[in-house]
Amino acid sequence: MLKGVHNGATLYCVDPRRSESAEWADVWLGIDVGSDIALANAVAREIIHAGLANQEFIRRATAGFDEYAAAVEPYTLDRSADITGVPAEAIRDLAHAYARADRAQLCWTLGITEHHNASDNVFALINLALLCGHVGRYGSGLVPIRGQNNVQGGGDMGALPNKLPGFQDVADDELRGKFEAEWGVAVPSTPGRHLTRMFEGIEEGAIHALYVIGENPAQAEADAGRARRLLDAVDFVVVQDILLTRTAEMADVVLPAAADWCEAEGTVTSSERRVQRVRKALDPPGEARTDREIIAALAAELGHSWGNPTAEEVWDELRRLSPMHAGMSYRRLEEHGGLQWPCYDEEHPGELFLHARLWDDPVTGPRAPFTVVEDEPPVDELTDEYPIRLTTGRHLDSYNTGVQTDGYRSPLRHVGRSGAMIDVSPEDALRLELADGDRVTVTSRRGSLDADVRIHDGLRPGLVFMALHYPDETDVNLLTIEAWDPKSGTAEFKATAVRITKLVA
Amino acid sequence: MTEVTNRTVTIRLDGTDVEVPEGATLLDACRSERIDTPTLCYSDVLHPVNACRVCVVEVEGSRPLVPACSRTVEAGMVVQTDTERVRHSRKMVLEFLGSSVDMSYASADVHGWMDRYQVDSGRYGPPRAPAGDRDERKAHAGHHGQVDGFTAETVAQPEKVDNALYMRDYSRCITCYKCVEACGEDAQNTFALTVAGRGFDAGISTEYDFALGDSACVFCGNCISVCPTGAIMFRSEHELREAGLWEPDEQHVTRTVCSFCGVGCNLDLHVQDNRIVKVTSPQDHDVTRGHLCIKGRFGYDYVQQLPDPLTSPIDEVLAAARESG
Numbered sequence: 001m002l003k004g005v006h007n008g009a010t011l012y013c014v015d016p017r018r019s020e021s022a023e024w025a026d027v028w029l030g031i032d033v034g035s036d037i038a039l040a041n042a043v044a045r046e047i048i049h050a051g052l053a054n055q056e057f058i059r060r061a062t063a064g065f066d067e068y069a070a071a072v073e074p075y076t077l078d079r080s081a082d083i084t085g086v087p088a089e090a091i092r093d094l095a096h097a098y099a100r101a102d103r104a105q106l107c108w109t110l111g112i113t114e115h116h117n118a119s120d121n122v123f124a125l126i127n128l129a130l131l132c133g134h135v136g137r138y139g140s141g142l143v144p145i146r147g148q149n150n151v152q153g154g155g156d157m158g159a160l161p162n163k164l165p166g167f168q169d170v171a172d173d174e175l176r177g178k179f180e181a182e183w184g185v186a187v188p189s190t191p192g193r194h195l196t197r198m199f200e201g202i203e204e205g206a207i208h209a210l211y212v213i214g215e216n217p218a219q220a221e222a223d224a225g226r227a228r229r230l231l232d233a234v235d236f237v238v239v240q241d242i243l244l245t246r247t248a249e250m251a252d253v254v255l256p257a258a259a260d261w262c263e264a265e266g267t268v269t270s271s272e273r274r275v276q277r278v279r280k281a282l283d284p285p286g287e288a289r290t291d292r293e294i295i296a297a298l299a300a301e302l303g304h305s306w307g308n309p310t311a312e313e314v315w316d317e318l319r320r321l322s323p324m325h326a327g328m329s330y331r332r333l334e335e336h337g338g339l340q341w342p343c344y345d346e347e348h349p350g351e352l353f354l355h356a357r358l359w360d361d362p363v364t365g366p367r368a369p370f371t372v373v374e375d376e377p378p379v380d381e382l383t384d385e386y387p388i389r390l391t392t393g394r395h396l397d398s399y400n401t402g403v404q405t406d407g408y409r410s411p412l413r414h415v416g417r418s419g420a421m422i423d424v425s426p427e428d429a430l431r432l433e434l435a436d437g438d439r440v441t442v443t444s445r446r447g448s449l450d451a452d453v454r455i456h457d458g459l460r461p462g463l464v465f466m467a468l469h470y471p472d473e474t475d476v477n478l479l480t481i482e483a484w485d486p487k488s489g490t491a492e493f494k495a496t497a498v499r500i501t502k503l504v505a
Numbered sequence: 506m507t508e509v510t511n512r513t514v515t516i517r518l519d520g521t522d523v524e525v526p527e528g529a530t531l532l533d534a535c536r537s538e539r540i541d542t543p544t545l546c547y548s549d550v551l552h553p554v555n556a557c558r559v560c561v562v563e564v565e566g567s568r569p570l571v572p573a574c575s576r577t578v579e580a581g582m583v584v585q586t587d588t589e590r591v592r593h594s595r596k597m598v599l600e601f602l603g604s605s606v607d608m609s610y611a612s613a614d615v616h617g618w619m620d621r622y623q624v625d626s627g628r629y630g631p632p633r634a635p636a637g638d639r640d641e642r643k644a645h646a647g648h649h650g651q652v653d654g655f656t657a658e659t660v661a662q663p664e665k666v667d668n669a670l671y672m673r674d675y676s677r678c679i680t681c682y683k684c685v686e687a688c689g690e691d692a693q694n695t696f697a698l699t700v701a702g703r704g705f706d707a708g709i710s711t712e713y714d715f716a717l718g719d720s721a722c723v724f725c726g727n728c729i730s731v732c733p734t735g736a737i738m739f740r741s742e743h744e745l746r747e748a749g750l751w752e753p754d755e756q757h758v759t760r761t762v763c764s765f766c767g768v769g770c771n772l773d774l775h776v777q778d779n780r781i782v783k784v785t786s787p788q789d790h791d792v793t794r795g796h797l798c799i800k801g802r803f804g805y806d807y808v809q810q811l812p813d814p815l816t817s818p819i820d821e822v823l824a825a826a827r828e829s830g
Contacts, residue, residue, distance in 0.1 A: 002694045024694075146767025243807065259808045261764040262774060262781070268762050270769025274792070281759035281774040282781070282808060337790050338769070396723060397799045399765050408806040409669035410799060415718040 001107070010101075012094050014039065014086075015111065016391055017465060018458040027093065030460050032085040033389050034115055034378035034495045040124035041072040041375070042080030043095040044131055048072070052099035057133035061358040061368055068127060068370035075375075083375060085460075099132050103139035109147060110393075114494045116379050119487035123371035130368055136355035146271035147394075149261070153269030156325075156341070157318070162191035166322025182321055194489035195221075196482070202230045209236040213291065214257070218247040219401040220468075222484075222491035223446050224477035240294060245403055246471070255294050258284035264292065265311035267333065269341075273351075275328055276338035378495030379483035382462075386445065386497035388428070389463050392476055393494075395419075398469035405469065420470035422451040424500070425459035432500060439503040442466075444496050447478030450503060464500065468493070516582040531562055531573035531584060540586050543595055543618040545602075545733050546681035547574040550794045551691045554682040559598045559618075562586045570594055596622035604629040604657040605705075607677045610735030626657075635661035635676075639706065649706050658705060667716035670724055670803050672743045675708055678736035684709060684728035692796040697721040698728060709736075726802035730785055730795060741782050752777055760787065763801040768792065770801050781805050 005011050005024055013025035014036070022028040031039055047053050048069055058065050077088035084091075098104050106129060112121045126135075126142060134140040146152050158165040164187070168175040176187050193201055195217070201207035210231070221227035231237065231250050239251035242259045258264045263284040269275045284290070289297075292314065296306045309317075312330050319326050324342035332346065333339060339350040357364040382389060395418035397410040413419040422442060424434060434440065438453045442464075451466065451474045459465060466476045479498060484491045512527040518534055525534045530553075535542045545557040553575035561570035565583035570591065585591065599619050602608060603626030608615065633656035652658060665673040680700060688698040697720045701710035711720035729737045745751040756777045763770045771790045775783040784802050788795035 006690055148767055149762060149764055149769065151767060259764070261761050262759075262805070262808055268769070270762075270792070271767035272769070274769055276762050276769055276771070278761045279759050281757070281761060281776050283779055337771070337792075397804075399800060399804070404764065404807045405800065405804050406807075408804050410803070411668040411670060411718040411722075411724055412799070414669070417718075 010097060012097065014094075016389075016460065016463055017393075018460075022458075027090060029084075029086045029090050029094065032083070033391050033463065034492075035084040035375065036112060036115075036121045037117070037124045037373050038075060038080045038083040038375040039086060039091065040121075040128055041075035041373070042077055042084075042091050043098065044068075044128060045072045045075050046077060046092055046095035047099045047128075047131055050096065050099070052096065053131050054133035057358075058131070060361060061133075061363045062130045062370060063367040064370040064372075067372055071372040071374070098128065098134070101134070103137065104132070104134045105139070105141050105143050106134070107143040107145055109145045111494060113144075113488065113490055114392075114492060115490070116483045116485055116492045117373075117376045118485035118490045120371075120373040120376070120485075123373050126368075127370050127373070130370055135368075136353070136358040138353065141353055141355075144271070148400075149270070150268035152271060152273060153267065153275070156269055156322075161194050161197075164321075165318055166324050168322070179321060182317065196484045196489040196491065199227065199230050199482075202234055208234065209238075210234050211238045211240070212247055212251070213240045214242070214260075216241075216245040216247045216401050216403055218245070218250060219471040219475070219477065221482070222477055222480040222493055223482040224471070224475060224480075225447055226482060227477075240291065242288070243403055245401075256286065256288040257294060258288045258290045260291065263288070264290040266292070267311075267315060270338075273340045273354075274338040275325070275333060275341065277330065277333050378497075379492055380445065380481045380495055380497040382497050386443075386499050387462070388498050388500060390442070390444070390466065390476075390479060390496040390498045391463065391494050392466055392468050392480065392496075395467045395469060398467065400469065401471050402469040406472075416454070418467070420451065420473035421454045421466075422474070422500075423454050423456040423459050423465040425461050425463060426455055426457055427461040428459075428464070428500075429453065429455045432502060434500075434502060441501050441503055442479060442498050443501070444479035444481070444498045446481065449474055449476070449478055464498065514578050514580040516578050516580070516584060518584050519586055525578050527578075529578050531564075531571070531576050531578060531582075532560060534578055534584075535562075535573060535586060542573055542586065543599070543615070544574055545615070545679060546683060548683055548686075548731050548788075550788050550796070551683060551686040551731065554686060556682045557598060557602075557679065559595055561591060561594050563588050563591055592622055596624055599624045600626050600629075602679050604632075605659045606679050606734065607661070607674075608679075608734055610677060610738075611733060615733065629657040630655050632657050632659045632661065635659065639675075639708065649704060660705075660708065665716075666740075668718045668724075670740055670799075671717060671726070671729065671737060672740055673709075673717075673737050675736055677734045678709055679734055680707055680709065681733060683731040683733065684737060687727040687731045687796070688722075692727045692794075693723065693725050695721050695723050695725070697723075724799040724803065725797060726784075726799070727796045730797075739783055745777075745782060751782075756782065763797070765800045765804065770797055772797070772801060774805075780809055 002024060011025040012027050013022040014029045014031050015022050016031055016033045018028055077091055080091060081088040106125045115121055129135040129142050135142055162170055164170055164179055170176055170191060171189055176189060180187050198207060218228050218231055237251040238253045239248040240255040240257050241248050242257050248254045260266060261278045262281045265280055266278050267275050268278055292311060296308055299306045319328060323344055327343035327345045327348040328339050329346060343350040358368055397412045397418050398405040434453045436453060436455050439450055440453055441448055441450050466474060468476055480493050480496050482491050513524045514527050515522055515524050516534060518538055523534060523538055525537060532542055543559045545559050547553055547560060555572045555575050558572060560573040562573045563585040564571050599622060603624055639662050660678060661676045685698050685700060687693060689696050697711055698709055700707055702708055711717060729739060742751060756775045759774050761772050761774060763772050770793045771787050773785045773787060774781050786793060786795045786797050
């Protein structure tokens with residue numbers, strides 16, 4: 001992104017905090033947590049009223065524009081300025097710059113998706129791209145930036161409750177039949193449960209056993225107190241992990257696994273859909289085995305002889321079943337330093353961007369629909385009792401619940417530039433009579449914890465921030481709310497109502 | 506999409522007519538003709554800063570020698586890369602650096618060039634006692650004392666070890682600016698490093714010479730990855746070298762993908778005795794052109810639950826590494 005800035009791109013940063021990205025931006029829009037739709041809809045309304053919508057693209061390639069235009073009409077600049085906390089002039093400026101740009105990208109991460117209306121937030125951004133034709137062209141697009149090295153690959157491989165590998169729907173008889181023929185077994189035609197629904201299943205008594213692979217839900221879930229109670233309630237828990245995580249400590253059986261990225265062979269898929277090889281550099285410790293070996297051995301115990309296939313053999317099976325991966329032989333992945341799906345055959349170079357079909361005249365395939373979405377504030381309301389908005393996020397040197405990053409000696413942690421603490425705005429610090437290093441109790445409707453204060457001028461009044469990496473010191477998910485998006489299953493990690501009280505020594 | 510142009514120009518390189526792409530540098534042309542050209546401050550992934558002048562060549566019509574790394578080709582250019590003037594100039598550059606800087610960790614290529622140009626740094630006399638006030642003099646340009654004429658001035662100075670991940674030994678620094686470029690606009694955009702001081706007293710510094718942890722540094726290690734002389738080094742490598750246990754010939758390098766975020770940075774894991782001792786990234790890979798962040802560069806300890814190398818005797822660390830394999 002900074003390369004783009006150096007090349008002359010204009011950067012608008014929408015973030016409740018004045019982040020490091022915001023410091024590089026031409027304009028920072030300090031938005032109130034959870035008001036993204038009000039902002040996007042106001043941008044849309046302004047673009048439409050200023051006559052800057054791409055009428056030609058809308059007419060040819062999209063559907064539902066009239067309903068959408070009507071739905072955004074109430075989102076005037078002034079009204080949205082009230083909802084979002086962003087000055088009307090800044091919203092107008094963003095709208096005009098986005099609509100007038102030859103090429104423009106909307107890039108986002110979890111600030112959009114860790115909300116109870118996550119999917120609607122994303123639809124609000126897709127609407128803007130459709131409105132201006134900023135999609136399906138070189139240099140323009142919608143760019144969800146992935147936070148994990150293989151979160152894209154996990155979905156691609158069918159680790160979704162309703163999809164088989166290559167995003168093929170389990171309910172589609174023909175597609176499912178292809179897998180059944182290859183595997184020689186019947187595949188359920190009904191979707192399974194995503195993680196949030198699994199926890200509901202435990203609560204309802206529908207789930208009695210869990211097999212957890214490389215995930216630490218005892219610390220990673222919102223409302224962690226509830227998550228741990230529910231994990232405790234499961235009759236039988238198997239955890240397969242490279243380290244003895246908090247979740248593994250709760251398990252009946254722990255299967256020690258090799259680290260995928262350096263003790264095993266395989267592939268991962270990055271944010272830009274690039275499939276790349278990971279390779280074994282180290283022998284795994286002790287009795288640890290690769291996930292592939294463990295799963296094959298487990299299958300054998302369950303009466304299915306899969307042998308002990310190599311990573312490449314497993315991959316080649318995927319290539320037979322998933323058309324978008326068909327052209328990605330290990331040889332080609334080596335040769336090209338990775339390939340971006342879709343890649344349909346061994347002559348196909350992979351695709352730099354998606355949705356180019358929207359520029360065919362007439363458009364190939366279905367039109368891209370506008371989706372009407374409305375502003376919906378965060379579930380955890382601010383009240384006199386819980387008047388401060390807590391949002392969570394990440395520090396540069398750490399990762400997720402800290403399982404992988406606790407152990408290395410990051411100097412940033414040792415000098416207090418990252419680490420367990422609560423960031424408070426200078427204004428709130430003054431009001432609450434807090435100084436750097438003061439110990440405070442942070443209380444939400446679900447839990448409470450103590451943390452050290454860091455006064456940070458990147459925070460706006462009424463907003464505090466904690467990172468999620470240090471559950472052993474500041475278990476922030478004791479505070480967060482498990483209210484979740486029905487479409488994606490993602491919890492609202494980004495918006496918690498808290499109060500802060502100073503601990504007197 | 507931007508239009509791809511394939512126009513070429515013809516230059517005369519060491520007496521041979523050579524066709525090279527428009528916009529290429531003389532260094533590109535030399536490389537395509539397999540003319541081995543010494544470089545120190547040049548990197549494929551940084552903008553040339555023309556600091557070291559070791560790549561100079563002779564161009565007809567140009568009074569001074571020109572740096573091959575940044576001079577772009579022009580049609581009809583007549584270039585000589587191995588004249589007496591070129592050889593002499595390269596020799597002097599390498600000789601002055603060799604007399605004032607500890608070049609022992611420079612690559613085999615650099616030592617090969619020193620041999621080729623018959624570099625004799627010893628002829629400037631024995632090294633003068635290290636100056637104790639280099640950092641002070643950086644702040645007061647122009648206060649460098651008189652030379653004595655029979656000892657060689659050096660940049661010798663104490664190592665800076667102020668954090669767990671890097672060590673800096675500016676006795677090895679040729680002030681090539683590569684770390685400054687990598688820390689700044691060419692890669693990390695952090696701007697923690699710059700050149701302070703003037704002339705012989707110039708050197709790489711953080712703002713006000715702060716410890717790295719107190720500077721803007723984000724510990725991406727991109728400065729280390731471009732340093733040609735080992736002036737900035739991973740602590741992991743430094744400790745092993747100090748203990749006489751750094752064995753590059755026994756290291757296996759395996760390319761894989763970082764285990765953290767979704768960018769997909771390629772990692773080259775340098776493994777000695779089943780232990781990761783260094784992480785680099787391939788400069789010829791599109792994703793990040795050799796650059797990494799702190800997690801990719803240093804966040805690997807969790808796969809080697811071994812004694813802490815900074816607090817344990819090194820042979821204990823290595824014995825544990827062998828056992829874990």
